[in-house]
Structures are given as structure tokens and as C-alpha cells.
Amino acid sequence: MxxxxxxxxxxxxxxxxxxxxxxxxxxxxxxxxxxxxxxxxxxxxxxxxxxxxxNALARGLLTKRSHAIGMLTNDTYGRLTLPMAAGVSEILVDHGVSLFLCATNNDPRLAKLHLDALLDRQVDGIIFTATRIDLEPPPELLKLGIPVIYAFAQGPADSVSFHPDDAQGARIAVQHLHTLGRSRILHITGEQNYLAARIRADAYRELAGPSGQVMFGEWSEEWGHSAIDTVYSQSGPKPDAIFCGSDEIARGVIDALRDRGVSIPDDVAVVGFDNWEVVSKQTRPPLTTIDMELKELGHRAGLAILGLSRREKLEPGIVRLPCSLVARGSA
Amino acid sequence: MxxxxxxxxxxxxxxxxxxxxxxxxxxxxxxxxxxxxxxxxxxxxxxxxxxxxxNALARGLLTKRSHAIGMLTNDTYGRLTLPMAAGVSEILVDHGVSLFLCATNNDPRLAKLHLDALLDRQVDGIIFTATRIDLEPPPELLKLGIPVIYAFAQGPADSVSFHPDDAQGARIAVQHLHTLGRSRILHITGEQNYLAARIRADAYRELAGPSGQVMFGEWSEEWGHSAIDTVYSQSGPKPDAIFCGSDEIARGVIDALRDRGVSIPDDVAVVGFDNWEVVSKQTRPPLTTIDMELKELGHRAGLAILGLSRREKLEPGIVRLPCSLVARGSA
DNA sequence: TGTTTTTGATAAAACCTTTTATCTCCTATA
DNA sequence: TATAGGAGATAAAAGGTTTTATCAAAAACA
Incomplete structure (x- = not known):
């Protein structure tokens, strides 16, 4: 043996x-x-x-640098976390640094447990990620003595955070529709108590002008569907384009429009948000949508935590990374 | 400061x-x-x-047990990996063991890099996961000197692997349809060169009897759609139930049936496979489907690697974990 | 009272590196 | 020729813990 x-x-x-x-x-x-x-x-x-x-243990013991960093996430489902984690890890591995993944499941007890384990292992830093940008991170993170980076999550005032640039993402969506000659653009999006939804809606309103109209609802296909029902049950002019707050909503919108015999993109152009390929590649026609570049976000967060762990100084504040438009058939 | x-x-x-x-x-x-x-x-x-x-470094240096294990995956998208990783981590954290996540992106260079890093860190064991059960794992894993567990992946003959029980999953799907009184059941599934597709198809055929018919194709919504077109363009009796090889295929099937005015589940009952909630909860009606219990798979893999790392002996072979049926509206 | 056990505590070694301070040559300089 | 300086190598300390072997004191025994 x-x-x-x-x-x-x-x-x-x-x-x-x-x-x-x-x-x-x-x-x-x-x-x-x-x-x-x-x-x-x-x-x-x-x-x-x-x-x-x-032996990395012996080396770390002596040099006080474990060359490991921890990623604390409250997302188990993986839609946001894993692409970011992959981005982080991709950067780190080239610098000989490894990544502890800790899924907290939104459970404070679990968060504490993981955090203590990370500290015991002398990690050089921690990346905290959430599934929305406006939730308070665990308070234990504040007084830690090791660097912390917030990715897709809100950090305290003097911290470094990375967010997708929701406003810019909304703008390129609307601009794309303008380029196609559309002028009566409707915005169907998710819950208003999500900061991201509000930011996107504000950016949309600035470009869409007085004819702009925002419909807040839920982050579901169902809502996209019923929103279209509402719009088409009213009298008055119909939109010639719809900018949706998520790919799932866009899918509901597309299905509802097809049910009504509305042609996409000829009669109505549709743009989504997320570029979640299981959805956006499968709609008919495939969905033109906004990609938040989560892997790049991971890259940046990884570089940032590497820098901090080397005692480099970083400008505190929120860094907003540009989204990109992925053109498919729907607009 | x-x-x-x-x-x-x-x-x-x-x-x-x-x-x-x-x-x-x-x-x-x-x-x-x-x-x-x-x-x-x-x-x-x-x-x-x-x-x-x-200090975990000092302790690990002395006791030769780092209380860390590595998870090597070739999946960046996260549909399978993150639920499993969450399951693994959930078990480990209660035993004071942490998890290194290494996404290899199917790149052998990256796999080697990660593997070396894990060994340098003296991990107590490695869990290898893939996105299908019939791909060869990296050959470096074989002669490692530390325990390796294969989850959702094929290991060598004398190793311990955990797979979802595809045959049992297919059986409970068909049995459920039988219970509903359906007798003309069709199986629309993915690529025949996937072992999982063949196992499910074989199990289906055993129960469905001579009337059973399997249509292999792609793992896409598109294929579900066109398969239905094929079926309904032929003459002869139509199925009263369809068992699909994935939720995405099922979604295409459901959409195509609805386009034809076929009522679900009254005229045709539909069962999917995966319980990928972004799909299965959003179909109309919501999809009855088979859940592979990935988190439980992670639990078992975690317990197994813990055991091996304590030098307990484990029976080599493939452990197949039961799937469960999630009943929603479509069957 | 003298001897053996038992109990509780400790010094020191070990784990594997990196780093600092020394040490020994050898060559260049005065 | 005597000395300074430099190159190249090394012994030893340090890092934080666990564990083995040792030791002193108290308790049990004859």
C-alpha cells in the first residue's frame, strides 16, 4: 500500500x-x-x-503569510458566486495563492464558524460576496485586523467594494435600443427595494425621457408575463422596445409577446439583464442582454485583495465595473 | 490604525x-x-x-493533518459544482475542516497548478468533481499518497465514487407516470454518448415495455421543441406522457406542446430531470421533475473524505445515491 | 520510617522552513 | 608580509503548537 x-x-x-x-x-x-x-x-x-x-504550512508559520485567502458568500445557488469565485481563483493561482470557499447560507452562526476557521488558518485576506449590493455584511468583518474586500456587496465607508456598474449597464441597453430607432421604450424590472433595480431604473429614466415608464415587480418570469398582460390590456400606444431588469423577466415578456402574436424584434425589441445563459440562449429568439462580467469582477477583487495583503494602499470606495452588451436575436 | x-x-x-x-x-x-x-x-x-x-498552521505542521481538503472541479458555470461544494463544506465545517475550491476550467495546466498547490498545503484529501460521470479524471490524481474521492465523476477501479442513481431516478419518474394512469410514455433525452443518458434510457425501457421509445438528441430546449414537432408530424397514436432527460429539454417540450394546444398535464404529462429551479419553477405549468440531491451527494462525499483522512477503510466502488421526485403541476 | 505509586506539572524535542549572525577561506590592498 | 574585505557557506534561532520523557511532591503501602 x-x-x-x-x-x-x-x-x-x-x-x-x-x-x-x-x-x-x-x-x-x-x-x-x-x-x-x-x-x-x-x-x-x-x-x-x-x-x-x-511545505506551505511551515513556510506560512514563519513568514506570517499563508498565501491563502478566504471567500465568504451567502449564496448557495451559485449563479453569481461561482463565476466570481472562478475569476478570483484564476488570478490567485498565478500568484501561488489558494482560495477557501465558505458558503454561509445566510446563517450567522455558520458565518461566524467559517470566519473563525479562516482566521485560525491565518488567511492573508477575505473577500465577502453577497447576492445583492445593498445588504449589510456580517459585523464581525469590520474589526478583523486583516484586509477585506467586498464584491457584489456593500462594505463600510472606508472599505473597498466592487460592483457591476448598473447605471452604465442600463444606459448601454437603452442606447442600443435607440440605435435601432426605437423611441417608446418600457422598463419592466424587479423589486423596488433592491438598490440595483433603482439604480438601473434611474439611469433608464434619464435616457428614455418623459415617455419613460418603469414597472417594478418581482424577479420572476411570471412577472414579465403578467406585466405584458397589463400593458396590452390598456388602451393607448404600445411600446416598440422593452428593457427588462433580468433575463428571467425578459423570458416571461418574450413568451407573453409571442402568445399575442407580437413579432420580436420587428414589432418590439427586447433587452434583458444578467446574460444568464441557460435563459438568454434559450429564448426564441435568443435574448440580447447585459452581461455583468462577473468573472472580471472576480479578477479585480482578487487583484485588490492581493494588493492589500501586501500592505499596498488602495483608494477606499466603490469601484463600478462596466457591463457589456451581448447582442443576440431579440434586439 | x-x-x-x-x-x-x-x-x-x-x-x-x-x-x-x-x-x-x-x-x-x-x-x-x-x-x-x-x-x-x-x-x-x-x-x-x-x-x-x-494557529492552524503550527498545529498542522506538527500533527501532519492540516484539517483542510481540496475540491477540484472542471465546472465553472456552477450549476452542479456549487450545490455539491456547499454540501461538502456544510459537513466539513462541523468537523473543523475547511475547503479549498479549485476550478480547473478543463485546463490540464491549471489542474496541475491547483493540485500542486493543494499538496503543498498538505491537504488531508481531495474531492474531484466533474460535470458528467464518464470522463477520465486527471491522471495525476492516481498516485498521490493522499485520499481522493470522486463525486459526480468516474474514478479508477479501486476508488470510491459517488454518483446520482440515474437508473432509480428514471424509474421513479416512469412509476409516477404509471401511477397517474399513463401508459404511452415517450422518453426524450440528450446525447447518447453520455453515460447518464444511456443509464436512464435503459431503466426507462425496462419499465415502459415494448411501447417504450427513446429519442436521443441534445441537452437543449431547442431539441425538446423539435422532438415534439417530429412526434406530432408523424401519424399514429400520440404519447400520453413524456419523460425528459433534463429540465431544459422538458421546457422545450412543454412550450412546443402548448403551441399545439395540447393540455399539460391533462392530455400529456411531462416529467423532467435535474430540478434546476430556474427552469423547473418557471415553466407553465411548473415542472414535475427528478432531483439529484446534489447537496446530499456533497454531504456523503464530505463524510467519505473525512473518513479516509482518518485512515478508516472504505469499500471501493460506485455509491449511487437515490434521486427524489419533486411533484409540481406538469405531471 | 522507608519504599513504591500516583498525581500533576514541566522542559525539551519535534515539525519544516526562513533568516540572521558567524565563520572560514581566499583575494586584493597597503 | 600583514591586514582588510568579500565570497561562500553554515549553525542556530525563530515561528506556534503537540508530545514524550523527566521530575518533584504527595499519597499509598509495607
């Missing part, structure tokens, strides 16, 4: 095999201090032959 | 404050060795007051 080379090689093994002291081996491998080029090469070669890899 | 209690307390601080030696403090805190009940209490109280938490 256990092979002879079962045990891991230590730097002591390397030193002995190369016929040098432990300190020389360390210096050679790290290219630090004064070492003869020849011995340096030899040590490196021997280390390679032995398959030596330094 | 830096408060006086900025630095973390060590066991040395506890020992000094309690007026005992380091070894006594350690023994008392861990309830090990011979310690007077009185001193034990005192040490614990002092540790509590000081907010002492042991």
Missing part, C-alpha cells in the same frame, strides 16, 4: 543529497543571499530530481 | 497569564494527559478571556 517514496521530501533531504547545509539549500532555491552559481544549480537540480516541494 | 490587541494571542500568552507552563496549557485546552480539574478550568477561562485560538 505505502510505497517507499510515500513520505514527502523535505529541504533537509535536498540539502543532504546535494551535500550542502539546509540554509544553503534554502538560499539556493529561493535565489536569495550569496550563493555560488554552481551550487545553486546543483541544489535546484537535486530538488527537482527528488520532487521537493516546500 | 493598529490597535494594541492587533497581534494574535499564542498559547505562550495563555500559559503566562494562567501561571502555568506551555505544555500544561496545551494539555488543559485539549483535555489530554494528566491535569488537575482546577487548573484545567483556569486555563480554559484565561484562554477564553484572551480570545486565544490556536
Amino acid at each position: 505505502s510505497s517507499p517514496d510515500d513520505k514527502r521530501r523535505t529541504i533537509r533531504d535536498v540539502a543532504k543529497a546535494a551535500g550542502v547545509s539546509i540554509s544553503t539549500a534554502s538560499n539556493a532555491l529561493n535565489g536569495i543571499g550569496r550563493t555560488n552559481a554552481e551550487t545553486r544549480e546543483k541544489v535546484k537540480r537535486v530538488a527537482d530530481e527528488l520532487g521537493f516541494r516546500p | 493598529s490597535s494594541p490587541d492587533d497581534k494574535r494571542r499564542t498559547i505562550r500568552d495563555v500559559a503566562k497569564a494562567a501561571g502555568v507552563s506551555i505544555s500544561t496549557a496545551s494539555n488543559a485546552l485539549n483535555g489530554i494527559g494528566r491535569t488537575n480539574a482546577e487548573t484545567r478550568e483556569k486555563v480554559k477561562r484565561v484562554a477564553d478571556e484572551l480570545g486565544f485560538r490556536p
Whole structure:
């Protein structure tokens, strides 16, 4: 069962095999201090032959940097978190830093448990993510002694947060519709108590002018459907374009319009928000929508926490990252 | 900026404050060795007051157990991985074990990088997950020296894997339709080169009898739609129930049926597979479907890797976990 | 009273690195 | 030739914990 080379090689093994002291081996491998080029090469070669890899625990214990960071999320479903986590991890892995993922399920007890575990492991920093930008983060995060970055979540005043630029996203959606020559644009979106919904609606109103009309509701397909029913049961001019607050709402809108024999995009153009591909690629026609670039958000959050963990200073405040428009068939 | 209690307390601080030696403090805190009940209490109280938490790096270095495990996944989208990861983490956190999440993006270079990082960190074990059960895992996993569990992925012969029980899932779907009195059941599913699709189809055929018919295609809504077009363009008796290989396919099927004025579930009952709520809750009517219990799968994988990391023996082989039927309106 | 156990506590080693302070040659300078 | 300086290597300390071996004192025994 256990092979002879079962045990891991230590730097002591390397030193002995190369016929040098432990300190020389360390210096050679790290290219630090004064070492003869020849011995340096030899040590490196021997280390390679032995398959030596330094023990991150021992190194972290000494250097006070564990090269690990924790990601605390309250989202189990994964629509937002995993793309961001993948982005974070993608950046970190190139810097030799690993990522602890902690799903708190919105349970404060679990959050505390995870947070303590992260601190015990001496993580170099923490990224907190939520599923909306206007929820208070766990108060324990405030007085931590290690850097914290907020991604897709609200941080305290002197912290660094990364959000999608909801206003800009709404603007490029409306501008795209303007480019298509549409002028009677309707905005059907989710719950008004979501900050993101309000920001997008405000940006929409600025561009849409006096004819602009916002319908708040729920974040569901159902609501998109019933909103269309309402619109078409009223008299008066009908919209020639609809900007939806989510892809799910857009899907309901598209289905309801098709039921009524309205042609998309000829009669009514539709733009969604999220670029959640399971939805946006499957509507008929496929949905033109706004992508929040979650992976890029993860990249930026990862770079930020790396910087902070190296004691670099970062301008506090909310960084809003641009969204992009993904053109498919619906507009 | 830096408060006086900025630095973390060590066991040395506890020992000094309690007026005992380091070894006594350690023994008392861990309830090990011979310690007077009185001193034990005192040490614990002092540790509590000081907010002492042991350094996991130092502990891991000595005990050879890092109390961390790694999860290697090739899925960035998150539909399967995050629910499983949440299940794994839920189990682990209660045992004081943390989870490194490594998304490899199906990139062998990245997989190697992550794997090396995990080994450097002395993880106690690795869980490998894929998005289908019949892909070869990275060969590096085989000769690792630490335990590996395969979840939703194929492992080598002598390994422990956890899969959803696709056959049982298909059976309860068909049985449910039988219970509703349906006898002409059709199976519309995804690509035949997926093992899961073949297993489900075989189980379906056993129960459906000679009238059973399987249509393989793609894992898309589009395919569900066109499959229905095919069925209804042919002459002959029409099915009174359809068992679909995924929720997305089921959605296409439902939409196509509705377009044709077929009533669901009265004329045709529809059952899906996945219980991917963004789809299954949004169809009209909402979709009756099979849930693969991914979180439970994560639980089991977590328990298994915990066991292995404690050198407990586990029966090698594939453990198939039962699926459940979620009844909504479509059947 | 003298000897053996038992109890409770401790010093020190160990885990694997990195880093600081030393030490030994060798070469260049005066 | 004697000395300073530099190159290259090393011993030892440090980091925070667990564990083994040791030790002193108190309790039990003869």
C-alpha cells in the first residue's frame, strides 16, 4: 500500500543529497543571499530530481503569510458566486495563492464558524460576496485586523467594494435600443427595494425621457408575463422596445409577446439583464442582454485583495465595473 | 490604525497569564494527559478571556493533518459544482475542516497548478468533481499518497465514487407516470454518448415495455421543441406522457406542446430531470421533475473524505445515491 | 520510617522552513 | 608580509503548537 517514496521530501533531504547545509539549500532555491552559481544549480537540480516541494504550512508559520485567502458568500445557488469565485481563483493561482470557499447560507452562526476557521488558518485576506449590493455584511468583518474586500456587496465607508456598474449597464441597453430607432421604450424590472433595480431604473429614466415608464415587480418570469398582460390590456400606444431588469423577466415578456402574436424584434425589441445563459440562449429568439462580467469582477477583487495583503494602499470606495452588451436575436 | 490587541494571542500568552507552563496549557485546552480539574478550568477561562485560538498552521505542521481538503472541479458555470461544494463544506465545517475550491476550467495546466498547490498545503484529501460521470479524471490524481474521492465523476477501479442513481431516478419518474394512469410514455433525452443518458434510457425501457421509445438528441430546449414537432408530424397514436432527460429539454417540450394546444398535464404529462429551479419553477405549468440531491451527494462525499483522512477503510466502488421526485403541476 | 505509586506539572524535542549572525577561506590592498 | 574585505557557506534561532520523557511532591503501602 505505502510505497517507499510515500513520505514527502523535505529541504533537509535536498540539502543532504546535494551535500550542502539546509540554509544553503534554502538560499539556493529561493535565489536569495550569496550563493555560488554552481551550487545553486546543483541544489535546484537535486530538488527537482527528488520532487521537493516546500511545505506551505511551515513556510506560512514563519513568514506570517499563508498565501491563502478566504471567500465568504451567502449564496448557495451559485449563479453569481461561482463565476466570481472562478475569476478570483484564476488570478490567485498565478500568484501561488489558494482560495477557501465558505458558503454561509445566510446563517450567522455558520458565518461566524467559517470566519473563525479562516482566521485560525491565518488567511492573508477575505473577500465577502453577497447576492445583492445593498445588504449589510456580517459585523464581525469590520474589526478583523486583516484586509477585506467586498464584491457584489456593500462594505463600510472606508472599505473597498466592487460592483457591476448598473447605471452604465442600463444606459448601454437603452442606447442600443435607440440605435435601432426605437423611441417608446418600457422598463419592466424587479423589486423596488433592491438598490440595483433603482439604480438601473434611474439611469433608464434619464435616457428614455418623459415617455419613460418603469414597472417594478418581482424577479420572476411570471412577472414579465403578467406585466405584458397589463400593458396590452390598456388602451393607448404600445411600446416598440422593452428593457427588462433580468433575463428571467425578459423570458416571461418574450413568451407573453409571442402568445399575442407580437413579432420580436420587428414589432418590439427586447433587452434583458444578467446574460444568464441557460435563459438568454434559450429564448426564441435568443435574448440580447447585459452581461455583468462577473468573472472580471472576480479578477479585480482578487487583484485588490492581493494588493492589500501586501500592505499596498488602495483608494477606499466603490469601484463600478462596466457591463457589456451581448447582442443576440431579440434586439 | 493598529490597535494594541492587533497581534494574535499564542498559547505562550495563555500559559503566562494562567501561571502555568506551555505544555500544561496545551494539555488543559485539549483535555489530554494528566491535569488537575482546577487548573484545567483556569486555563480554559484565561484562554477564553484572551480570545486565544490556536494557529492552524503550527498545529498542522506538527500533527501532519492540516484539517483542510481540496475540491477540484472542471465546472465553472456552477450549476452542479456549487450545490455539491456547499454540501461538502456544510459537513466539513462541523468537523473543523475547511475547503479549498479549485476550478480547473478543463485546463490540464491549471489542474496541475491547483493540485500542486493543494499538496503543498498538505491537504488531508481531495474531492474531484466533474460535470458528467464518464470522463477520465486527471491522471495525476492516481498516485498521490493522499485520499481522493470522486463525486459526480468516474474514478479508477479501486476508488470510491459517488454518483446520482440515474437508473432509480428514471424509474421513479416512469412509476409516477404509471401511477397517474399513463401508459404511452415517450422518453426524450440528450446525447447518447453520455453515460447518464444511456443509464436512464435503459431503466426507462425496462419499465415502459415494448411501447417504450427513446429519442436521443441534445441537452437543449431547442431539441425538446423539435422532438415534439417530429412526434406530432408523424401519424399514429400520440404519447400520453413524456419523460425528459433534463429540465431544459422538458421546457422545450412543454412550450412546443402548448403551441399545439395540447393540455399539460391533462392530455400529456411531462416529467423532467435535474430540478434546476430556474427552469423547473418557471415553466407553465411548473415542472414535475427528478432531483439529484446534489447537496446530499456533497454531504456523503464530505463524510467519505473525512473518513479516509482518518485512515478508516472504505469499500471501493460506485455509491449511487437515490434521486427524489419533486411533484409540481406538469405531471 | 522507608519504599513504591500516583498525581500533576514541566522542559525539551519535534515539525519544516526562513533568516540572521558567524565563520572560514581566499583575494586584493597597503 | 600583514591586514582588510568579500565570497561562500553554515549553525542556530525563530515561528506556534503537540508530545514524550523527566521530575518533584504527595499519597499509598509495607
